[in-house]
Amino acid sequence: MRSWKIASISGIDIELHWTTLLFIISLIILSPISAIVLTLLFIIISLHELSHSIVAKRRGIDVRRIVLLPIGGMAVMEESNLKPEDEFYMAFAGPAFNFIFAGIVLLFVQLLGLPIYSMHTWDLMMNGKINIEWLGFIVSNLFWLNWLLGAFNLFIPAIPMDGGRVLRAFLAMTMDYSKATRIAGYVSKFLIAFMLMFSIFTFNIILFLIAIFLWIGASAEVEQAMNTHLVSMINMKNLIKKRAPKISQKILVKKALETMLKKNTTQLFVGDNIHFVTVEDLVNANKNDYVMNYARIARPIEITRPDVMINSFMAQNAEILPVKINDEIVGFIYLDDLTRAMKLAKMLYA
Ligand code: ZN
Numbered sequence: 001m002r003s004w005k006i007a008s009i010s011g012i013d014i015e016l017h018w019t020t021l022l023f024i025i026s027l028i029i030l031s032p033i034s035a036i037v038l039t040l041l042f043i044i045i046s047l048h049e050l051s052h053s054i055v056a057k058r059r060g061i062d063v064r065r066i067v068l069l070p071i072g073g074m075a076v077m078e079e080s081n082l083k084p085e086d087e088f089y090m091a092f093a094g095p096a097f098n099f100i101f102a103g104i105v106l107l108f109v110q111l112l113g114l115p116i117y118s119m120h121t122w123d124l125m126m127n128g129k130i131n132i133e134w135l136g137f138i139v140s141n142l143f144w145l146n147w148l149l150g151a152f153n154l155f156i157p158a159i160p161m162d163g164g165r166v167l168r169a170f171l172a173m174t175m176d177y178s179k180a181t182r183i184a185g186y187v188s189k190f191l192i193a194f195m196l197m198f199s200i201f202t203f204n205i206i207l208f209l210i211a212i213f214l215w216i217g218a219s220a221e222v223e224q225a226m227n228t229h230l231v232s233m234i235n236m237k238n239l240i241k242k243r244a245p246k247i248s249q250k251i252l253v254k255k256a257l258e259t260m261l262k263k264n265t266t267q268l269f270v271g272d273n274i275h276f277v278t279v280e281d282l283v284n285a286n287k288n289d290y291v292m293n294y295a296r297i298a299r300p301i302e303i304t305r306p307d308v309m310i311n312s313f314m315a316q317n318a319e320i321l322p323v324k325i326n327d328e329i330v331g332f333i334y335l336d337d338l339t340r341a342m343k344l345a346k347m348l349y350a
Contacts, residue, residue, distance in 0.1 A: 003067055007046075012053050012075075013065040014046050023070045040141050042068055044098070044149060049073035051097035052090050052162075059086045084172035084180075091165035098150030105143045116140050158188035160217035178229050178349050185222035192218060227305040233349050234341045236303045240331040244269050244320045247291065254287040267319040270295045273329060278319060300324040301333065306342050310335070 003015040020042070027035040046066060053063040053075050064076045082090070109116055115133060117140040157163040164184055171180035192214045199207035245263050247256055249271035256268060256277065266279045268291075275295040285294050300322040301312045313321060313335045322329045 005065075009050055010054055010057070012050065012057075012063050014050075015065055015067045017067055017069050020068050020070050036138075037141055037145075040138070041145050041149075044101070044142070044145050045073040047101070048094045048097055048149060048153075049075045051093040053077075055090050055093040056086075059089070061086065061090075084169045084177075087165055087172070088169035091162040091169065092154075094162050095150040095154035098146040098153075102143050102146035102150065105139055105146065109139055109143070114139055116143055156191060157184075158191040158214065158218060159184055160214065160221050164188050164218070176349075178226060181222055181225045181229070185218065188218040188222070189215070224305065227307055230342065230345045230349060231303075231306055233345045234306075239333055239337045239341060240323055241334065241337075242331050244273070244322075244332040246270075246273075249275075249290070249292045251291050252287065253282055253285045253289050253291050253294070256291040257282060257287070265319075269320075273322050273332075274298055274300075276318065276320070278317065280317065298322055300329055306338065309333070309338060310342075313338075 003017040004021070005013050006016050007014040024035060024038060024042075027038055046068065049066045053066060056063050056075070056077060061077055061082070066073055066075050106116075108114075115136040117136060153162040154166070155163055157167040159165060159168065164187070167187065168180050168184035171183055192211055195207065196211040196215070199205075199211055245259070245265045245267070246269040247259055251259075251270075257279075259268060260266065260279060267276055269276045270292055274297055275292070276298055277291055277294050277296070281294045281296065282291070285291075296316075298318060298321055299312070299316060301309055302324050303309075313319070319335050320332050321335075323331055323333050
């Protein structure tokens with residue numbers, strides 16, 4: 001995911017993703033007028049995302065950067081459990097900015113006596129069928145793009161659009177967060193399915209692609225919200241064990257297997273808190289060899305979403321992994337403990 005920083009506002013970096021750059025460059029070659037419209041759109045999207053981010057920062061949520069993708073903007077924020085009021089104001093800020101911007105453009109147009117082209121003339125202009133006044137063209141675009149972006153985001157209550165987040169925040173004020181997320185998820189998928197069917201009946205390929213993208217976005221976001229919520233319900237600090245079964249480096253494989261049997265474990269750390277062997281690693285080992293020859297190096301895990309943590313165990317084929325908090329190893333997590341806690345939390349809260 002290569003992207004370039006193009007601006008930095010209020011300590012938030014705005015980055016252009018390479019696919020977006022490619023998209024704009026190809027449009028400049030194919031249709032310069034569309035490229036102008038698209039550039040204006042990306043400026044407006046940046047400001048829209050920036051509005052979300054500034055409200056987030058005000059409410060103490062860390063925003064790292066805004067990445068401009070061909071399908072829109074994405075503010076990268078720290079993963080945390082949002083309070084419903086925070087989510088409400090954050091989601092509302094983007095469309096609110098667009099409506100205010102559209103209003104200011106309208107005022108400007110009135111004062112200077114500029115024309116506002118309808119979207120139909122816009123179409124003709126794009127195809128070069130009529131002559132246009134450039135300043136009028138720019139302000140018309142600024143007006144329509146802001147209006148469309150604000151309305152599309154706010155009035156369709158489907159996650160991942162802002163309207164969907166506003167809906168979830170509303171629901172979460174009166175009910176459990178996971179229930180609110182689930183209901184908002186159903187509403188989103190219903191609306192997106194409707195959009196998908198509409199696009200098929202009207203042969204609208206762009207709407208079809210947007211709907212597919214929204215469906216994927218909605219699924220991923222609902223799932224992630226549920227996961228983050230589950231993690232907050234589990235006392236992760238309780239899962240962290242101070243110690244893990246350990247043996248010295250100069251031990252033979254035979255002795256290591258005996259230790260595993262005695263301590264009823266399938267994994268031992270060798271010499272330190274990083275090198276380890278599992279019973280699987282020793283299946284074909286020479287029993288009179290040093291166990292150190294079969295040791296592997298563990299990549300410590302961080303407390304994040306449970307699916308990410310479980311993936312890390314799977315990828316390393318490990319049962320116990322060192323845990324890192326703020327770049328410091330603070331103890332160990334056992335895969336068994338993690339899956340048991342997840343199962344219980346799901347039974348209770350999902
Ligand atoms: Zn938004």
